[in-house]
Amino acid sequence: xTGVSQDPRHKITKRGQNVTFRCDPISEHNRLYWYRQxxxxxxxxxxxxxxxxxxxxxRLLSDRFSAERxxxxxxxxxxxxxxxxxxxxxxxxxxRGASNTGELFFGEGSRLTVL
Amino acid sequence: xxxxxQHPSTLSVQEGDSAVIKCTYSDSxxxxxxxxxxxxxxxxxxxxDIRSNVGEKKDQRIAVTLNKTAKHFSLHITETQxxxxxxxxxxxxxxxxxxxxxKGTTLSVSS
Numbered sequence: 480x481t482g483v484s485q486d487p488r489h490k491i492t493k494r495g496q497n498v499t500f501r502c503d504p505i506s507e508h509n510r511l512y513w514y515r516q517x518x519x520x521x522x523x524x525x526x527x528x529x530x531x532x533x534x535x536x537x538r539l540l541s542d543r544f545s546a547e548r549x550x551x552x553x554x555x556x557x558x559x560x561x562x563x564x565x566x567x568x569x570x571x572x573x574x575r576g577a578s579n580t581g582e583l584f585f586g587e588g589s590r591l592t593v594l
Numbered sequence: 595x596x597x598x599x600q601h602p603s604t605l606s607v608q609e610g611d612s613a614v615i616k617c618t619y620s621d622s623x624x625x626x627x628x629x630x631x632x633x634x635x636x637x638x639x640x641x642x643d644i645r646s647n648v649g650e651k652k653d654q655r656i657a658v659t660l661n662k663t664a665k666h667f668s669l670h671i672t673e674t675q676x677x678x679x680x681x682x683x684x685x686x687x688x689x690x691x692x693x694x695x696x697k698g699t700t701l702s703v704s705s
Contacts, residue, residue, distance in 0.1 A: 483637070512692060521600075521683050521695035522638065535692055570637055579687045580626035580645070585637030 481505070483586035485571050491592045492561055499557045500589040504573030511554050512583060513546055514570040515539065522570055528554060529577065561593045596621040598686050600696030607674050609705045617684035617696050618666040624686040627660060627667045628693070632681045641682075642669070674703045 484503045492498050504511050509530050514522035525544070526536045530551035540546075543561075548554040558565055568590050572583040597620040607613050619627075628643035644651045644658045644667065651658050655674075660667040671678055681700050687693040 514695075519698070521598075521685075521697045524692045524694060527692050537692075572637070578689045579692050580689055582628070582640045582643070583638075583693060585639070587635065587637050 483571055483573055483584050485569075485586040485589045487589060488587065489590045489592075491594065493594050494561060494563060496561055497557065497559045498561060498591060499555055500569050500571075500591075502554045502556070502571030502573075502586060504553070504571070505584055506552075508573035508575050508584070509551070510574045510576070510579075511548055512572040512574070513554070513556050514572065516568045516570055516588070517566075525556075527579075558591075561591075563593050566591055566593045596624055596686055596688075596691065596694040598684060598694050598696040600684050600699060602699060603697065604700045604702070606702045606704065609674060609676060609703055611674055613669075613671045613674050613678070613701055613703075615669045615682055615684070615699045615701075616666060617668070617686075618664075619686040620665070621686070621688070622662075622665060624688050626687050626693075627658070628685050629656075629658060629669050630683045630685065630695075632683065632698075634680075638683055671701075674701075676703050676705050679703045 512527040513525040516522045528548040543559045568588040570588045572585045600617045625646035630638035632638040657670040681698045685693045685695045
């Protein structure tokens, strides 16, 4: 069990640039979640996948955000035309099963700084 | 949608004392209530959870209680130790919706 891995761990970009984050879940986990966390706040739900199907998207996920999980394994989160308000830690988590009522295993996050 | 409120935002205790963190939720359909601990530079990690068919659950020094009628649940840590210092998050969900987190409580245990 190698845990959830995220890449890159840190990303500094200029406003207006596009960024992409990658998440590799625990191999036998079929659910994958993206959360955003700003300083002093709890994780805010963005979206989640059951295998390759994107089942729920938060209102926080504006049109500039897109997430994919093309083969039901790793996932990418892309932010287009970044804004300073996008600066945050982007957390990925995975879980077993077909329900949202089970343990989430989080990665260590990808920290985005938009200058 | 679900909304989870958490109090207090910061909590300082002496080693050996008990710590209590309280949360309320808004959606009576929520039936799963986990607590996560986040240490600096790491992702949150599950420490205990409770489902709506249970009123209390214990795991060594940690316990969680749930009052479905009042829509609130609490985390109790007894005999606190310096390594309990971290940020604690409560959360709520149901089968068809993702986990919604509270804003967190920073617990500091001084020796």
